[in-house]
Amino acid sequence: MKKKIIFASIFFLLITVSSQFIFHLDIKRQSYDTKIINISGKQRTYSQQITKIALYANEVKNLYRYYIDLDSLSTIVDDFSQDNYYLKNITSKNYKNETTDALFKENQVYFNKIVNAANRTIDNPDSQEIFEEFVTKIKANEAKFSATMDNLVNEYEAISKRKLAGFRKILTLYGVVTVVFLIFVIWFIIIPLYKKSKTLESH
16 A cells, blocks of 8 residues: 555656646747747738838939938848848747748748848948839839748748647646546545545444
8 A cells, every 4th residue: 555655646746747847848839939920920010111111212213312211221121130030040940841941941032132122222322223123122022022921920820739739639648647547546545545444443
């Protein structure tokens, strides 16, 4: 009986510690996935903001340099690039998936064209030719960038759902193990101890 109690205590401790560890990992994973999805969504916003600045300034043609907000454009491009760097590292290290790899690779083509054109405009604020090239690049690549980023967001969400489904299976397994453990404790420890106490009382 003593061995059974020791075994039950150790097993209970293992279940408790391991379940807490798994819960902690899943909460961290959910937070992580949410951050990835949010940053991906922000990338679409940045590309739209760059487009808005370019098209607004383009409306005034030769006077564009008096209307284009280079400070805002520079800030947006910096944020756009930093988040892209983060996504690039996360995608290559933590999302080993052919679909995300292919989508991100395609997305980078459009991203680089947008950023390179924007940076040339920022570095050459008095060049109408460079500005017009910037507008052309934006018109040719922004929609494609947003489309591939939409597909990436959808894929990240699908991966997150698959992970959640796997976590639910683990929870089910833990539930089954816990029930079996309780049956063991009741049948092999509590009931025998109860019978033993009754026997002692009768004497």
